Amino acid sequence: MRTTWWKIEAFFAGLFAVGALVTAVAPQWIEAFGLEPDGGSGSAEWGIVVVLGVVALAVGLVARRHFVAARSLAPEKGAGS
Numbered sequence: 001m002r003t004t005w006w007k008i009e010a011f012f013a014g015l016f017a018v019g020a021l022v023t024a025v026a027p028q029w030i031e032a033f034g035l036e037p038d039g040g041s042g043s044a045e046w047g048i049v050v051v052l053g054v055v056a057l058a059v060g061l062v063a064r065r066h067f068v069a070a071r072s073l074a075p076e077k078g079a080g081s
Contacts, residue, residue, distance in 0.1 A: 006067040009066060014056075027046075027049075030048070
């Protein structure tokens with residue numbers, strides 16, 4: 001399980017990145033649910049973009065770290081064959 005943990009983290013990093021992208025391109029999706037946290041100014045939507053982007057970056061960096069660690073644990077293919 002330890003060697004596949006990076007796949008789960010990479011999935012969530014991608015999910016957060018897509019959420020940030022969707023919110024940046026079409027911020028009206030939040031108002032579609034009847035929520036208007038900023039009174040229509042758009043500042044809450046940009047805050048969500050920033051938060052999702054930072055979380056995507058952080059989770060992606062953790063996934064990369066786990067990927068590199070998993071790769072170093074895997075035996076080399078073709079070495080000495």
